[in-house]
Amino acid sequence: MISKRLSAADEESAAEALLEAALTDGLPVVVPTPERVERMVEAGGVDPATSLGAVPPINGEAVVEKIAVNAVMAGCRPEYFPVVLAATRAMLRPEFGLMTIQASTGPYGPMLVVNGPIRNELGIAGGVGCMGPGWHANVTIGRAIRLVLINIGGGRPGIGDAASQGSPVKLSFCFAEYEEMSPWTPYHTTRGFEASDNVVTVIAAEGTQALLMIPPEPGARGATPEGLINTIAARIVAPGGTAHYLARVPAATGTFTTVALTPQTARYVDALGWSRKALQEAVWERAVMPIRDRKVYATALADEPEEWELDPEWDDPDAVIRAYDSPADIQIVVAGDVHCNQIIPCGAFKVGAPCSERISLPR
């Protein structure tokens, strides 16, 4: 094994030593004994000396064995390890912009969405409460990623992580899409994979915002998707949000956001004839901010008034800024309780483009 061996009188002392050395997320950990790490590595099916790349901001090397050490500490079962490896690969892709997500003053972290048969094999929840506590696979896989970011990437609060207030997202954020209850083809098929593929997609998120909606049954009086679409669009460009803050010039915000619909809401939209793609396009079309509103809210950047004066478009009170560059910047997944209506916009950020990786299982 390549990792430095440490010793302690007993497991309790070892766990305490890891906590005191700031090598945890603040919660108790499973002590990464060589035997436990070895079992984790074997379940990944990858040479333990393999490097998946450098984890910013300190560019620690993501060697498979080191990732396994952190997965053990997080409480992962060995069979979860291929998901952890795939998620690590995904977030190390340059287009994800991990350095900024790690170091930013904002409260951003990676959100993991798992698709494919492996969801059910591992028990990765996509139903009721799937973004919250109580789901062992969800919580420990998300936590393993966080420990990788802290211990290999140096993302410790105040050092490599400057998030002013932090976020619960930075502890663990992993869930499955509820494919069986979705009216649409699985999310990962929109990213070029087959439905039978096991895939994890990593997207930057700043947390969840509940958007409570009770759409009527299709066919009932007033049953149109207009209100729903308008509400989603208004929420993802709300004043003070990232898209609103970054919208400095028309159509150039470069932000992404994710909208998680509960199955019932997704089926309601589908029953009215709206595909996932059509919903993305409609929300994108309406996710605009009147320029006059930018002058009202306190999100203006210090240099913005000058830009307004210089750019003739700013003088048009009816002009609008489009919050997202394309419909594809609004990711839509289906997750949550089957029988309830809720929509969770999962934040937005200028970096953190969705990155998907196939989950490779050992032969």
Next chain:
Amino acid sequence: MVIYLDPAGRPAREVIEYDLRADLCPPVRIGVVSNGFPDSDRFRDILGRHLSDALGTSDLVLFEKADPSSNYSDEELAALSECAAVALVFGHCGGCTAGTARDSTVLTEVGIPNVGVITAHFWEMFEALVDRSGIVDLPAVEVPYPMQGRSDDEMNTIAKVLVPRIVGLWEGRDRKAARWQVAA
């Protein structure tokens, strides 16, 4: 007795020491890069003018990164390599401080003398990142926090103080990063 494994990662690169020295005898081209943080472009222009005056060169190139998180493109790096020395403006938030450390590392690895400008609030973060990322004595100068929203007069005052420090670091006469010592 229980044996367990260290979860901490090791730097992906070997530790190297910053030992670049710029020849600043005229004619010389110098560069100042702003990183998209609000007012970084304004301070870039002001600092560039003072550096240009101090070095007696009019060959000043002002670069603008639209986003602190982005990496230099090949074209940007090629243009920067035409400069004898470069200043990076500025580390004013978590992302842009880490970005300045990364950009400074990239320029160092390709042999371009450079100095990062870091605000006081993010100085310790910058030092911690540099300590852990494998380049010893990566040059930087500290400025007061915040820089965003300062008047041109204030920025001029700060830039004047910075110029000899930046030139000293560019030329390799000074080896250590310079903390801010003058109340602005």
